[in-house]
Amino acid sequence: MSDFRDLYYQTSAFNNDHDQQSFGGETDSIYRVSSSSVDPSIMSFTDCLHSTSMDYGSLEMALGLSPSSSEVFSSVEGSNRTTKQQIGEEDLGGGTREVMGTINSSVSSSSGEAGCEEDSGKSKKDGQPKGSEDGGENSKKGNKAKTEGEKKQREPRFAFMTKSEVDHLEDGYRWRKYGQKAVKHSPYPRSYYRCTTQKCTVKKRFERSFQDPSTVITTYEGQHNHPLPTTLRGSAAGLFPPSMLTQSPLGRANFPHELLMQMPNYHHQMNNQATAGSMFVQNVSHFQQYLHHQAPDYGLLQDMVPSMFLKHEP
């Protein structure tokens, strides 16, 4: 296991380890990166993570982080339990399989190259477009026996936090809520959404940190296999050029695209108009270099990033 697929993004003032809750339970790896030197669009790396091998070192480099200024929290197989206990965190979500281990100035490699492999851990029945969608006749809920034998592979996922008053952050895609569950040890429920586009199995969930109610933890799972809906009901339509809304600048990977719209600052500006600039890129060159080096297809992203997030210096 020790996947690298789930990035946990520390986007803004979020320094309390205890804030670490179970993000829906299965954030296998969590990254904490000091926001001061990180480009939110770095999340596009998620795509890279499961498409190419990439170690933490390169991630750091891509982020333009210097070992001394970055905080990289990642799970270290075999030591996570201990770590968890050390930080006094209990298994809040029951699903958090790994806990952050503090690694200063160095990166864990336990899951580095594993970044590409699909999750193998506790796979659930999801990802499976309700096998009954078409032929599920009877058996309603019990029908998931489906695809026997083969283990359900979970889509790559990653989580990040944003400071927001609203739970459901508008990102341009259309989502349908399909469930809500109470979060253990938290007064705030976790909401489950899935993309309403046919054939698209992307899901995401929101949950508010009970340690810091102003923080919303968003976890994405899967990748959109379609461009942003042209008919947006959210604010995105008015904020981004048509070219950005009607086509996926990344071709297949839409994460970066939607993530850009989920950036804390984006919402801060939209909702609070405060604390702007808390997490804008300060080292553009590193990021762009990475784009060229690791993800040439992200060329367009480079164009969008600078205009949207590469400034706002306080």
Added chain:
DNA sequence: CGATTTTGACCAGCGC
């Protein structure tokens, strides 16, 4: 009236 949300039940994985 179609789309979306709500909500209780169900299911599967995991730890004990």
Added chain:
DNA sequence: GCGCTGGTCAAAATCG
């Protein structure tokens, strides 16, 4: 095997 928990289903309710 049992209980707990996260995740999903789907009927009912609500919304636009």
